[in-house]
Amino acid sequence: xxxxxxxxxxxxxxxxxxxxxxxxxxxxxxxxxxxxxxxxxxxxxxxxxxxxxxxxxxxxxxxxxxxxxxxxxxxxxxxxxxxxxxxxxxxxxxxxxxxxxxxxxxxxxxxxxxxxxxxxxxxxxxxxxxxxxxxxxxxxxxxxxxxxxxxxxxxxxxxxxxxxxxxxxxxxxxxxxxxxxxxxxxxxxxxxxxxxxxxxxxxxxxxxxxxxxxxxxxxxxxxxxxxxxxxxxxxxxxxxxxxxxxxxxxxxxxxxxxxxxxxxxxxxxxxxxxxxxxxxxxxxxxxxxxxxxxxxxxxxxxxxxxxxxxxxxxxxxxxxxx
Ligand code: PBG
Numbered sequence: 507x508x509x510x511x512x513x514x515x516x517x518x519x520x521x522x523x524x525x526x527x528x529x530x531x532x533x534x535x536x537x538x539x540x541x542x543x544x545x546x547x548x549x550x551x552x553x554x555x556x557x558x559x560x561x562x563x564x565x566x567x568x569x570x571x572x573x574x575x576x577x578x579x580x581x582x583x584x585x586x587x588x589x590x591x592x593x594x595x596x597x598x599x600x601x602x603x604x605x606x607x608x609x610x611x612x613x614x615x616x617x618x619x620x621x622x623x624x625x626x627x628x629x630x631x632x633x634x635x636x637x638x639x640x641x642x643x644x645x646x647x648x649x650x651x652x653x654x655x656x657x658x659x660x661x662x663x664x665x666x667x668x669x670x671x672x673x674x675x676x677x678x679x680x681x682x683x684x685x686x687x688x689x690x691x692x693x694x695x696x697x698x699x700x701x702x703x704x705x706x707x708x709x710x711x712x713x714x715x716x717x718x719x720x721x722x723x724x725x726x727x728x729x730x731x732x733x734x735x736x737x738x739x740x741x742x743x744x745x746x747x748x749x750x751x752x753x754x755x756x757x758x759x760x761x762x763x764x765x766x767x768x769x770x771x772x773x774x775x776x777x778x779x780x781x782x783x784x785x786x787x788x789x790x791x792x793x794x795x796x797x798x799x800x801x802x803x804x805x806x807x808x809x810x811x812x813x814x815x816x817x818x819x820x821x822x823x824x825x826x827x828x
Contacts, residue, residue, distance in 0.1 A: 582606055
């Protein structure tokens with residue numbers, strides 16, 4: 507009987523890297539950016555140390571820095587000056603996101619600009635869409651708004667729209683509308699399996715998008731469900747999604763793996779604000795080694811099968827590995 511000794515392949519750095527199964531490349535990372543219309547809304551986000559709300563000008567500077575570090579894709583979230591019940595500043599061609607898209611495209615034409623497509627930052631009640639008479643989010647009225655906004659972002663030059671609202675049928679509606687307006691080249695990265703999660707807490711502080719009443723459980727998914735995620739992804743793929751996403755990341759690695767095993771489109775995972783905050787808090791206390799923990803977390807997404815990782819750690823990862 508020969509002795510099987512797996513430790514032989516762990517002896518040195520070089521041997522370990524020779525047999526390494528997964529690597530996170532900066533090309534796979536997308537950096538989220540919060541862009542504020544009013545200068546007074548820019549500044550640090552207490553629960554997300556190292557992440558700031560930026561003005562449009564600062565966004566262009568940040569994007570250039572990211573690009574030079576090898577992070578060539580950004581995901582934009584707008585913080586508008588004006589909110590109302592119909593999210594009207596979202597589909598205003600002079601709104602903060604279309605303005606920023608134009609500025610980024612002029613400064614960095616090669617950069618991939620992804621725009622989050624949702625209404626929660628733009629409604630005065632903080633829900634992701636139009637409310638009906640009972641205070642429920644009206645699916646089809648909301649889809650109509652998303653379609654309108656997607657066309658405005660496309661007109662501004664966006665490369666990818668990323669609907670994060672979880673309304674039924676929105677991917678198909680957006681695809682048809684974009685195609686009808688000669689924006690067939692604009693891709694859709696759908697937040698397909700987006701769970702009603704506690705881990706979005708810091709984002710809601712960052713984007714000022716906390717529902718004023720109730721919660722998002724009538725549109726975002728129940729954290730207990732995995733089969734339903736595959737069904738949501740299948741629907742989005744059928745409706746024309748180019749990239750599908752699982753969100754949050756760490757508590758849903760099983761869903762990322764299942765998505766990878768069942769679909770052949772690119773899979774994105776969103777390492778969300780609460781995951782970032784949690785790690786940053788422990789790192790600040792000196793309880794865990796930050797560099798190693800971040801690398802381990804980002805690797806877990808790729809190992810689970812993600813092609814694309816959306817993460818607030820993108821810049822620091824690129825600084826260390828770019
Ligand atoms: C908008 C949206 C949210 C996030 C991304 N897009 C918040 C939410 O749905 O409540 C969360 C991102 C993060 O937590 O980092 N609907």
